[in-house]
């Protein structure tokens with residue numbers, strides 16, 4: 001089977017509208033040489049993925065256009081099918097958004113019921129084989145007069161806050177009856193109005209989202225029925241109805257702008273221009289499958305609208321998308337919050353002093369005087385970490401909670417203080433993950449209990465295509481032979497504890513796998529060995545530097561990132577190495593090493609840092625960072641290459657400038 005194109009555009013001609021009286025020849029011609037993909041309107045030739053004449057039935061259209069999208073949705077991709085066009089051209093009919101009681105014959109069933117039948121059939125078959133629980137549920141919202149309404153909710157005529165549209169009512173779907181009920185309820189609440197051109201014209205944009213959720217993925221299939229794109233003049237409306245038309249056109253215009261911006265490869269996409277694009281923001285991204293169904297009229301009187309619809313389809317053809325499977329949901333709050341603790345605990349001087357005195361880490365009650373510096377640190381930490389407002393609130397609450405246990409076995413918050421408590425049973429297991437230096441190097445002189453880090457254990461298997469994010473966090477107590485004070489002299493302890501070295505120090509890192517933080521583990525999926533890293537300025541530099549090999553102890557000045565860049569971009573002679581077992585040449589080894597270092601750099605660098613790489617400007621740097629923050633680290637350079645940010649031969653120039661090719 002051919003690879004499914006990420007963007008597909010189809011055109012469907014509507015049948016004649018009876019009430020227009022005299023039957024004239026259609027303005028749309030389907031030339032026999034067009035192979036079902038071309039059409040001619042007034043001597044303008046258009047080419048799309050499919051061109052359906054009015055004689056094509058619902059099942060034929062569904063099989064050719066939507067079924068491949070359903071397959072992709074079941075594989076975990078974000079998919080959207082979007083019908084647009086002039087009023088009365090069959091958008092609701094095609095998408096299956098008409099109320100079920102108006103469908104007289106089964107062959108008139110539209111996309112929605114057919115999609116659901118296929119999804120349920122496949123999900124049931126999959127569950128029989130794999131016994132993996134898969135849930136299917138759906139939501140139905142409409143956007144009317146620039147406000148979003150939850151049509152399945154208890155108050156379908158009360159507008160929702162746009163930013164919370166994703167929290168709309170979702171009903172479980174397990175049979176066609178469930179869908180019938182959902183459509184009955186949803187379409188019954190939808191606004192329709194009689195216009196000059198359609199006796200029951202939808203005056204709102206409707207979005208039905210079918211969610212297919214399993215343990216490892218959460219795919220969404222959006223079926224979007226846009227309101228008719230007609231001139232306000234032609235509907236013959238005044239007052240409220242006229243305002244409706246204006247808002248409908250605003251939504252359609254903003255969809256146009258979003259698609260154009262994506263097609264032009266812009267980094268800033270104007271999603272916020274309208275409620276419609278804000279709600280569809282997650283689906284209209286370069287990582288999803290998009291299918292447009294342009295519905296056109298055969299009538300000459302609609303010619304200008306028909307041409308406008310076809311021109312929009314032509315411009316959407318320029319979209320270059322790179323769909324990616326949706327892995328698990330974003331990192332949970334519980335996973336992120338303890339980072340706040342870690343940073344606060346490790347960077348508050350008051351706490352460190354106390355830790356040194358008492359051989360334990362104790363966060364004072366936030367209401368006490370001692371906690372004031374902590375509050376400032378926490379404030380700073382939160383903004384540094386870029387947590388969402390919700391996560392920030394949660395972090396604040398956790399610090400203020402009394403008599404609360406975050407995770408029974410890890411963090412206990414007592415009346416007057418928050419103590420990090422570890423458990424011996426986990427220690428051995430975690431040492432393998434994150435061995436504290438000093439353990440095993442001779443006899444411990446004294447054992448000090450020091451909470452040194454937070455280790456994370458992935459709960460679920462990662463999907464093959466995307467690295468996933470760990471879901472549980474344990475704060476652990478390691479017994480080390482190093483007192484908390486002596487943490488300052490060992491870089492790995494600094495890294496593990498999160499304490500940032502402030503002065504120039506000569507640091508020797510023992511050769512061992514670096515499992516420092518979740519982000520590093522995600523970025524470095526392969527084992528690395530480290531020699532001695534240069535002097536570090538802060539934790540971030542320590543992590544960046546730790547991914548490079550150095551032969552001996554060196555003291556390096558505070559040049560931060562420029563050094564790292566130099567290291568990577570410099571054309572060096574391939575280092576002399578012992579011949580590897582599979583007889584790869586030293587040049588190949590060097591190239592692989594260089595590429596992996598470069599990938600690390602792309603995965604960790606900030607916008608400012610990435611701009612320093614030859615061939616990366618501010619826009620490209622911003623896109624890379626945005627991509628990373630939305631979809632996680634790049635797994636290989638091919639993923640970077642596939643991004644739509646390398647026009648012409650710019651990737652070749654870029655890779656040559658950075659020695660990624662020999």
Ligand SMILES: Nc1ncnc2c1ncn2[C@@H]1O[C@H](COP(=O)(O)OP(=O)(O)OP(=O)(O)O)[C@@H](O)[C@H]1O
Pocket residue numbers: 013014015054085086087088089090091092093094198200201202203226227228229295
């Ligand atoms: N291909 C078709 N075959 C049979 N009937 C069709 C077809 N396309 C549209 N119709 C009929 O045309 C009428 C108008 O269609 P529909 O309401 O789907 O248009 P629309 O584009 O959604 O209009 P609006 O934007 O005003 O909501 C309906 O009665 C529908 O049954």
